[in-house]
Amino acid sequence: MDVRREVFFIDGRAGQRFCVLTRPVGMPRGGVLFVHPFAEELNKSRRMVSLAAQAFAASGWMVLQIDLHGCGDSAGDFGDACWQGWVDDVALGWSWLRAHCEGPRVLWSLRAGSLLAADWLHGPALEQPALLMWQPVSDGRQHLTQFLRLKAAGEMLADADARQAMSLLRESLQRGDGVEVAGYGLSAALAAGLDAASLRLPPGYTAPVALFEVDSRPQPELSPALARLTERLTKAGNLVRSEAVSGAAFWQTQEIETAPTMIEASLRMLERVAA
Amino acid sequence: MSAVPAVDTASAGRVPDERVTDAGGDAERQLRVRESAFLFECAGESLPAVLAAPVEGSAATGVLVVVGGPQYRVGSHRQFVQLSRRLAESGVPCMRFDYRGMGDATGLMRDFEAVSEDLRAAVDAFFSSQPQLERVVLWGLCDGASAACLYAPTDARVAGLVLLNPWVRTPEGAARTQLRHYYFKRILEPSFWRKLFGGGVALGRSLGGLVGAVRAARVRSHDPAPAAHAIQDLPTRMASALAASAAEYAFFLSERDYVAREFEGGVAKSSRWCCLLEGPRFLGIRRFEADHTFSTKRAKEDVAVATLAMVMEIARRGGRMEK
Numbered sequence: 001m002d003v004r005r006e007v008f009f010i011d012g013r014a015g016q017r018f019c020v021l022t023r024p025v026g027m028p029r030g031g032v033l034f035v036h037p038f039a040e041e042l043n044k045s046r047r048m049v050s051l052a053a054q055a056f057a058a059s060g061w062m063v064l065q066i067d068l069h070g071c072g073d074s075a076g077d078f079g080d081a082c083w084q085g086w087v088d089d090v091a092l093g094w095s096w097l098r099a100h101c102e103g104p105r106v107l108w109s110l111r112a113g114s115l116l117a118a119d120w121l122h123g124p125a126l127e128q129p130a131l132l133m134w135q136p137v138s139d140g141r142q143h144l145t146q147f148l149r150l151k152a153a154g155e156m157l158a159d160a161d162a163r164q165a166m167s168l169l170r171e172s173l174q175r176g177d178g179v180e181v182a183g184y185g186l187s188a189a190l191a192a193g194l195d196a197a198s199l200r201l202p203p204g205y206t207a208p209v210a211l212f213e214v215d216s217r218p219q220p221e222l223s224p225a226l227a228r229l230t231e232r233l234t235k236a237g238n239l240v241r242s243e244a245v246s247g248a249a250f251w252q253t254q255e256i257e258t259a260p261t262m263i264e265a266s267l268r269m270l271e272r273v274a275a
Numbered sequence: 276m277s278a279v280p281a282v283d284t285a286s287a288g289r290v291p292d293e294r295v296t297d298a299g300g301d302a303e304r305q306l307r308v309r310e311s312a313f314l315f316e317c318a319g320e321s322l323p324a325v326l327a328a329p330v331e332g333s334a335a336t337g338v339l340v341v342v343g344g345p346q347y348r349v350g351s352h353r354q355f356v357q358l359s360r361r362l363a364e365s366g367v368p369c370m371r372f373d374y375r376g377m378g379d380a381t382g383l384m385r386d387f388e389a390v391s392e393d394l395r396a397a398v399d400a401f402f403s404s405q406p407q408l409e410r411v412v413l414w415g416l417c418d419g420a421s422a423a424c425l426y427a428p429t430d431a432r433v434a435g436l437v438l439l440n441p442w443v444r445t446p447e448g449a450a451r452t453q454l455r456h457y458y459f460k461r462i463l464e465p466s467f468w469r470k471l472f473g474g475g476v477a478l479g480r481s482l483g484g485l486v487g488a489v490r491a492a493r494v495r496s497h498d499p500a501p502a503a504h505a506i507q508d509l510p511t512r513m514a515s516a517l518a519a520s521a522a523e524y525a526f527f528l529s530e531r532d533y534v535a536r537e538f539e540g541g542v543a544k545s546s547r548w549c550c551l552l553e554g555p556r557f558l559g560i561r562r563f564e565a566d567h568t569f570s571t572k573r574a575k576e577d578v579a580v581a582t583l584a585m586v587m588e589i590a591r592r593g594g595r596m597e598k
Contacts, residue, residue, distance in 0.1 A: 007312040007323045007379070018312060020323070020379050039352075046347045046378045054381065072349055073312065073325045073356060183352025183570035256345045256377075256384065 001025065003057040010066075012092050013085065015075020018067040019093070022053040028062035029274050031101035032132075033093050035066075037111035037251055038194070039078070039147060039184050042071055045110055045251040048258045055263050061270060062101045063108075066093035068116075079178055079185020083119075083193020090120040094127070104273050108132040108266075111251055115140050115197040121205070128207040130273045132266055135213045135251065138229045140197030151181040199229060201238050209233065209240045210269040214247035214259045241269075308363040315400035317375055317393050320382035323348070324372040324397065325356075326404055327363035335409040336434065336590035338362055338369040338582070339401055341394065343387065343419025343442065347378025350416070351568040354575050358414075361579040367586055368408070370401045387418035387442075394426045402432070410434035410593050412586050413522075417534060417567070418442040424513045427520035435558075435589035436517075436524040437582055440535045440567055443510040443542045510542040517551050523592060524551075525558035525585045527578060532567040558585055 002025040009016035034049060036042045053063040067074040068089045070081035090107075097105060107129045109117045114136035121127070137143045145166075152165040172179050173191045180186070201209070213226050222230070222244045230242040247259025309330050314321045325348060340355045342348055348371040349356045359369035374393045375382030394413075402408050412435035415423035420438035427433045507515070517524055528535040542548050551557060561581050565574035 005314060005321055005381075007314055007325075009310070009312060016310070018325070043346060043349065043351065047376075047384070050379045050381075072353075073310070075310075077357070078353060180572055183354070183568065183572075183575070185572065254345060 001058050001060060003054055005054075009074075010092065010096060012069065012075070012089060014069065014080070017069070017075070017089060017092065018073035019096070020050075020053070020065040021062070022050075022057040022065075023062040024057055024060050028101055028103065029060040030062070030103035030105060030270075031097045032056055032061050032063045032106045032108050032270075033066070033090075033097050033129075034063065035090055035093075035107065035109040035113035035117050036068065036071065037113050038143065040182065041111055041251040042067075044253065044256065047256050048250045048262075049110065051258055051260075052263045052266060055267060056270060059267055059270065060274075061106075062097070064093055064097050066090075066096075077185060079180075079187055082187060082189040083116075083197070086116050086193075087119050087123065090116055091123070091125065094120075094125070104130065106130045106132055106270065106273055108134070109136070110134040112137045112140070112143050112194065112197075114138075114199055115143075115194070118199050118201060119197060122200075122202055128205060130207045130269075131201075131209045132269055133209070133211050134262060134266075135249075136199055136211055136226075136229065138199040138225065138232075140194045144191055144194045147181060147186075148179075151179070199233075201233065201236065203237075205238050207239070208269075208273060209238050210266075211240060211242040212262055212265055212269075213242075213244050214249060214262055215244045216246070216248060218246060220244035220246045308360055310360075310363075311404075313400070313404070315372075315396060317396035318382075320375045320380060322372055322375065322380045322393065322396065323378070324370055324400060325359070326368065326370045326401070327359040328368035328405060329363050329366050332366055333368045333405055333407055334366045334590065335407055336367065336412060336586055336593060337401055337405055337408050337410075338367055338412045338414050338437075338586060339394075339397060340369065340371040341413050341415035341419040341423040342371070342373070342377065343415055343417035343422070348373050352570055352575075354416075354569060354578075357575055358579050358582065361576075362583060362586070365583050367583065368401075368405045370397065370404075372397045372400075387422040388425065390422050391426050391429060394422070395430060398430060398432055408432075410590075412437060412589055414439075414582060416440060418444075421509065421513060424524075425516050427522045428516050431521065433520065433522050434593045435585065436520075436522050437527065437585050438524060439527040439569075439578070440529055440532050441513070441526065441538050442534055443513065443538050445508055445510065445537075445541065510545070511547065514542075514545075514547045514551055518547075521556075523556045523558050523589050526560045527581065528560060528562050529565040529567055529569065529574075530562055531565065534567055558588060 004023055004025055006021045008019055010019055056063050068086045070076040070078040107117050114133040148166060148169045152162045169179050173188045176188045178185055178187045211226060222242055226242055230240050233240045243265055245261035245265050247261050248257035250257040250259050307330055308327055310325060310327045312325050314323055355371050359371055362369040373380035374390050376384035398411055411432050413423035413433055414437045416439040420441035423436055427436055563574055563577055569575050569578050
């Protein structure tokens with residue numbers, strides 16, 4: 001199926017949000033909204049996400065990628081962003097998609113994007129889209145710690161104590177002061193939001209949930225973390241299907257990598273949603 | 276290289292006296308700068324671009340960001356986004372784009388030495404969207420700087436080059452590859468941190484490995500070149516391109532960057548490069564207390580201010596030549 005692409009800005013709070021729309025030429029069979037990961041992971045995964053969007057569109061889906069406030073090409077600086085603002089941006093993207101596309105809708109997310117997706121679902125949205133979560137982060141606090149370590153690593157190489165550097169960063173954020181990590185300003189409000197986030201779905205969530213992760217080994221297996229998350233969500237009554245596919249950790253590799261098996265698995269999931 | 280003239284940013288004329296602050300800056304910025312997004316074509320593929328331009332009084336000299344390394348048009352920690360807004364606030368239109376196969380562009384990924392068609396299509400698109408343009412400055416980081424350099428002599432619209440930490444790959448790249456891949460990756464691994472906190476990493480030895488790799492890369496780069504008879508190496512081709520082009524050129528180098536050190540140590544001391552660094556189109560070398568990607572707010576701001584000064588100088592010289 002032929003694919004058309006458009007890039008544009010839509011108005012959001014405190015400025016415009018950059019969007020990429022990838023869609024089939026005819027009537028789409030449904031819509032997909034992508035929620036991107038945190039900080040540099042957005043950059044590293046851009047190519048992979050673009051390839052996936054093209055593949056989804058080629059099989060009939062309208063795909064909207066939205067850059068959150070202070071991220072990618074959207075207005076503002078990263079340091080101005082806050083967690084709730086990002087959740088509102090998910091809502092903004094969702095309204096746009098709903099206004100422009102009929103049929104089933106899917107919320108697709110990568111890494112910390114899944115935390116935002118889940119927080120949006122807990123809000124007043126009252127929607128139950130199918131969820132396609134790539135390499136979901138289940139614990140915001142841990143994710144924040146990993147991000148702060150980039151700063152601590154820099155200071156460690158300058159002979160300071162890494163542990164002390166970490167606690168100084170945490171203290172600074174708790175005082176309400178922003179910090180700068182690996183070129184990103186991080187406000188206390190954003191850090192607090194990420195810190196508090198965890199991947200939970202609203203009670204009675206019955207739409208299908210697909211959790212996919214990559215594994216560099218030839219025989220991919222679910223990581224203990226994803227197995228735990230799957231078990232937790234299943235116990236909570238959610239309809240979860242988890243799968244590990246072979247591929248590189250494309251959101252963090254030094255050079256740009258892609259994981260075509262992740263796209264194939266996702267296309268199978270979308271087929272099930274459309275059926 | 277200490278004799279290289281420093282650039283006086285204060286003489287740039289339109290550089291604002293005050294640094295733009297984040298607080299409350301957005302609303303004001305939106306009044307002065309308009310950002311627009313569009314797709315343009317290159318050999319049947321669709322390439323995305325974002326243009327930041329002043330709402331009124333766009334200058335005749337624009338800046339095209341040539342992305343390098345494993346990045347896309349926003350740059351590491353959004354450096355290119357911030358740069359483009361900063362330039363546009365001062366009247367200079369700035370376009371960022373993705374090569375084929377990079378970021379949101381369609382097509383196959385390609386090496387930085389195979390992007391001249393992409394660059395030409397981008398300059399065409401920039402001139403179409405900003406009809407007042409008379410000349411363009413290519414601003415490139417790492418292998419984006421190398422790509423900009425190689426492209427310059429093929430397009431008369433290129434009046435200037437701002438080359439940041441230019442990538443000058445030579446046969447002794449192996450040690451550097453170790454630096455770029457192994458040491459960077461390791462700090463992202465939880466096992467490294469567990470070992471570190473548990474005392475399982477001998478810091479001295481770990482850093483010793485780093486120093487050793489750096490030394491290997493450096494020592495080998497001073498060996499007599501055995502491949503001088505073979506196809507010209509990248510630094511030589513870059514020097515030839517600079518010599519053949521009519522563009523003014525400036526180098527921005529980070530203090531804490533092995534790519535910059537290799538450029539200085541191995542390349543800038545060759546006689547061919549020395550001629551270039553004494554030529555009339557050489558605009559100077561600026562040094563920044565920064566790492567390879569200028570990953571602090573301060574470094575990014577310093578680069579933006581210095582870029583603006585260079586663009587003003589290139590515009591001044593370009594305008595004079597046309598008169």
